[in-house]
Amino acid sequence: MPILTKNRKREDTMKLRSIVIALGLAMAAGGAQAQSIDLTLSGGNPGGLWSLLGAGLDRAAKAENPDNVITYQATGGGFANIGLLATNRSDLGLVHDAEVKLALTGQEPFKAPVTNLQAIGYMYNWAPMHFFLKKSVADEYGIDSLDDLASSGAPLTIGINRSGNITGDVALFMLEAAGLDEATLEANGGSFVRAGANEQGDLMQDGRITMATNGIFIGHSSFRAIDENTDVVLLEIPEDVIAATNEQFGTSSYTIPAGSYSKQTGDIDTMALGAMVVATDAMDEAVAETLARSVLEHIDEIRGVHGAMKQLSPELMVSQTVLPFHPGAAKVYKEAGLIE
Template sequence: MRILTLAAAVGMMLVSHSASADPLNLTLSGGNPGGLWSLLGVGIDRAVKADDPNSVITYQATGGGFANIGLLAAKRTDLGLVHDAEAKIGLQGGEPFRAPVENMRAIGYMYNWAPMHFFLNKEMAEKYKIDSIDDIATSGAPVRIGINRSGNITSNVALKMLEEAGVTEDVVTSNGGQFVRAGANEQADLIQDGRLDMITNGIFIKHSSFRAVDENTDVVLLGVPQEVIDATNEEFGTGTMVIPAGSYKNQKEDVSSVALGAVLVATESMSEENAYSLAKSLIKNIDEVKAVHSSMSALTPELLAKPTVIEFHPGAAKAYSEAGLLK
């Protein structure tokens, strides 16, 4: 009888464990096909499969972070990749949202190393003695400035930084320049063709688009005043990053700038078990995510657990607390 009772107890424990570790089956909304976020989707899928081959993260291509916040708000996706600056706008109900989006919960910080770059044609920089973005306002230079398209968060951040530096549209146009809306790759083509004098974007250091500009065009990386960085970070919940000297051919000194990050976000309706399982798999199998692209090599469990503008899902917080990553 004792043996049977023990066997029954073991059987119940196995059933209980199995029930608490059901495979994950979640949809992740990211960005354009073939972009970094789609690669992160692959890495996250591999991370959960490493713990349970039956788990699956299905990637869904979207228009990016703002679109993903809308999908999370409408409960039309389980997970979304969102820039920290986009998340703060969503929480506040700023454009393009009609009301605050309050159901978002963080699963983990994926990266925080996409600094804002401001490249200016070297000849113009030397002619008008422009070393920093705040020099533009008083230089009188007719600068044609590339700004990302509306709906891309780097557009919001670039305009805020320039405004804080005194570079408003009125100032630019009065000097004979203009703001030109263009995507990152288009900006690269335009400055190489001489149709732009300056380009802006929040992107990884030595990203292919900026590396091509640096190699094929004589440009300088402009400095950013600390007060501009502080005001922008206060506005968007972004961070600060140093672009090391020598990252680009004409860059002789370190340049500090605002840095964008990306967060893996769920909703408050996700079960604690699923959020816990997902975060635990990311911690344990982080190499699966790091392997998707060289730009992800700096990802650590500590970064996953870094607090963001969005509060952690209780399940994710539990996983990080158990791992000693969250106090």
């Protein structure tokens, strides 16, 4: 066979090998790019804010890769979600920072410390505790602050969120820190009434409670109903009560600006609960990295789920202090210059 023909065959063979190798690399790269996540997120009641956050997280994940899926699972709330995460029965959970603080130290309702939780990102920290008191009662007994309640002798019926909801625990703690425990309340002829956010508005309007307490966004529909349908004042909260609550629950101080409600003439200092997306140390680092990158790069998908979420920022996402970040999420935030 002529030498020229042999050389051409050799060249053709080498070109074919190069094409095969290139195709193989392209397929490998395409496979890596197409790698998707399929996660379950435990949240709260269907139709609530957390279900909206679940939808926003799913949209953010799909904006990163159309094959990504985050499936929202309705549960009893943060305490239930921590229980699911502690036993690795859920990939992700929405939880309040205050619930995490109790879980880490094994306080009620937890029987032992929960040690496998790792943060993906903070979603919000602007759900301040409110204490609305009927103005007629406030005027009659000279009450304008939480620490006036016990000494006033007023026979208060106080709405507290249902058992298993962290805002009920926080409200009870704050009232007791201000001197009003259950024994004192009953001695004054009053009582606690367990009721959810919207129920408290109805109970106030019907005269079945004289005071409503909860920790939700300023201007939440349940608060607007109380403000619009009942003549109420927003009570001040002593600084030492706020400080003690933050230490107990890992929450942060917050100010409800003057004018947020119809009869609120000045700023009200309080504390606020926050909520975060939490995974466990069993989550693969690459999965956590993909999730955190999706949220960070497509944050508008989450901001758009509710007017109150417009405040969400990359800086807020990394501002939680109660948990270590999952290594995969931490990698993303370090690359973005958000954490060291």
